[in-house]
């Protein structure tokens with residue numbers, strides 16, 4: 394079987410695919426046009442898909458009817474029409490667990506960075522304005538004993554809650570589709586409504602998996618209801634927040650600050666007004682960017698495609714229904 398990989402991935406994944414006898418093609422440049430991408434998908438059996446810029450929607454499936462499997466190089470699959478893939482019995486693989494620690498580390502880093510105003514102070518130093526020791530200037534806030542609200546307490550949310558509890562003895566509240574008994578037992582996490590999560594959190598960290606149809610849940614009305622010392626962290630997907638309204642809430646100091654590893658739209662560039670604010674820290678979607686996580690992702694993506702080529706079920710499948718439905 395022929396595998397199209399749209400971007401280089403860690404060697405371990407390439408070796409595994411080659412050792413399994415799969416033929417691999419990786420283009421020699423990164424910025425593929427949609428036409429190029431579709432052309433490559435049409436001439437291959439399976440895709441190892443890196444990044445979220447190309448959408449696997451109905452148009453895609455109509456244009457590439459012979460695709461047998463898609464292995465995403467991500468845990469998030471909001472860029473795939475899962476229902477359509479399932480209807481067509483096409484397995485879609487993702488990369489859970491191996492990036493949970495790395496991604497929650499970034500949420501934790503952003504939380505501290507915003508609480509202690511790291512970006513603001515770093516900008517000051519870079520601009521040659523170290524300043525005298527000042528008892529009243531550039532003061533942060535401490536996180537000890539504060540309330541961390543987790544929206545979407547799954548794999549990454551759990552890791553964020555765990556390290557925040559261990560480091561700062563934070564009180565954990567969460568809102569999730571289902572109750573998370575492990576978090577309730579191990580971390581004394583308390584299930585609350587979305588409204589309570591918004592109004593009670595000192596730090597509100599987004600870790601849910603995104604579905605475009607649910608809309609920008611974190612908008613002016615939500616920011617209005619948040620505490621004035623609240624820190625908003627989003628490492629999940631930018632589509633969860635309305636960025637203009639977040640900007641306004643931050644500029645008007647309705648909330649303390651925001652730490653974003655994902656933006657809306659994404660990417661943003663240096664003329665984006667949110668970057669002018671001193672109470673914001675923005676990172677360019679680097680949640681899983683560690684050697685360990687990226688190797689783990691390459692391994693799982695390769696395992697997913699090797700399984701399909703052997704006529705087996707994908708071990709990490711985002712639409713396992715295809716295996717149970719007749």
Ligand SMILES: NC(=O)c1ccc[n+]([C@@H]2O[C@H](COP(=O)([O-])OP(=O)(O)OC[C@H]3O[C@@H](n4cnc5c(N)ncnc54)[C@H](O)[C@@H]3O)[C@@H](O)[C@H]2O)c1
Pocket residue numbers: 468469470489490492493496544545546547548549550568569570571600601602603607628629630654655678679680681682
């Ligand atoms: N910044 C990055 O680089 C990076 C890296 C990895 C993952 N992510 C994002 O993080 C997301 C979470 O990953 P995970 O492995 O923890 O997923 P997960 O499936 O283990 O956890 C997500 C949880 O969110 C809950 N949820 C979803 N929508 C909800 C809603 N509207 N209301 C309440 N609960 C809701 C689900 O029930 C689930 O428990 C991914 O889907 C991806 O978008 C980002």
Ligand SMILES: O=C(O)[C@H](O)CO
Pocket residue numbers: 444445466467468469470492680681
């Ligand atoms: O979902 C993920 O794994 C990351 O956001 C990379 O897209």
